[in-house]
Amino acid sequence: MTEFADLHGGPLPLLLPNAWDVASALAFVAAGYPAIGTTSLGVAASHGVPDGGRATRGANLALARDLARLPVPVSVDCEDGYADDPGGVAALVSELGTLGVAGVNLEDSAAGRLVDPSVLADKVAAVKEAAPEVFVNARVDTYWFHQDETVEATLARATAYVAAGANGIFVPGLAEPDAILAITAALSVPVNLLPVPGRSLADLAALGVRRVSTGSLPYRAALAVAVEAAAAVRDGSTLPASVPYHDLQADLTAYADGA
Template sequence: MTPFEEFRALHEPAAGEPLVLPNAWDHASAAALAEAGFRAIGTTSLGAAAAAGKADATGDARAETVRLALGLVRMDALISVDIEGGFSTDPDEVGRLAAELAGAGVVGVNIEDGRPDGTLADQDRQCAVIRAVKGAAPELFLNARTDTHWLPGHTSETARRADAYQRAGADGLFVPGLQDGHTIAALIQDLGVPLNILVAPGGPSAEGLAALGVRRISCGSLLFRAALHAAVSTARAVADSTALPAGTAGIPSYGEAQALSDRFGGAGG
């Protein structure tokens, strides 16, 4: 089984539990997740962009995203990359990027239809992007993200876009912001591809999503944001001479953190 086939198989009911895909923003975070036993790891576009001092979803972090991807594929892990809207308005250019990533060993990509101005990409244009990616890199698992539940006033478009994207060749559908169990179950009934849901505080648990038939659960930027919170909380505790936050007992030692690079391929890229 090739890595592409292995990643695809993780989305199938025969795999048992849904694929829980944690999202890394640099080599160290990906290595730590691999060390913890996660076979498949995604990237977070917010984390990759913010770590470079750039804004998410604007296309400005293309170079950082590609550099991160080319470094992570050196690890013994299945790597899926969030490429925002494709970093281009030209479907063929997005296809060339997909082919580059697949050629390097990336097994999946996530492409979104939301735009920074709060609108959705034209549906036909987005279908053209999906077809271009699948034509250039048919082995890639293309997770088509629609932001109909994130952007106000677009929830009624979810089913129509889901149908159009899977007809265009998408291998999975991602609907961040969708949390209602009845709506999730109804959408799954009409889909012929795995549904990906973004975990959210206060939303359904992984167990609950599995019971609904969700096949992929993403962490998105949650881990990156949690790491920022933990870093600031720990620094504040040191500055205030107060007890360190709960959980710091599990912080890796210097040697353990350094060893991650030795075990998982170095910084690469």
């Protein structure tokens, strides 16, 4: 965990691109990113199921096995841990740690609703006891689902997770500068956000943010560009930028040969 944790201490927040398969992860590694995350939406959508609902436990484990071979730390989005029982969540994260996964995200919501903060706190405590080497990024969904959407409620949840052993706090949907600053100033662990429109990494660093995840944005952007590519062929307009076939084939061949 030390190497991955150290990436949160640079002059700018760690920019963590989120992959949904081997090819997207290889592309991010080739672009020079020092660590890779996964996106639960991207994994779910690529398997034809909605995000959440614990539908992708097996798919995420399989992807983690593949991505753990990459030369950079990997953090896996585990939704709510795919279980109510803290022991079951701890067993999953222990397995991921054995594979070489450096970090996980665990969220405090289920079926689009916040759960009692003790639920995630108990899971975090169990995970840290079973797999202390794994960086646990505890996700607070107050702003994401617009429930208890205040600094005070968010900090109450976040401090409970930090007390349970969380190594970082993720607040997706948080975007207002004063709220960001209040939350980062009150917490002793790195705070992670999704991209904030109009705010650079330097802007977010000034607000105390230590990590920015792309989330499902690259996956959704890839879908949009795929449709644009088809339209460009139809209309005879300029084709969008793409990774050359032979470059991707070479990367996949090198990856396969390293198995």
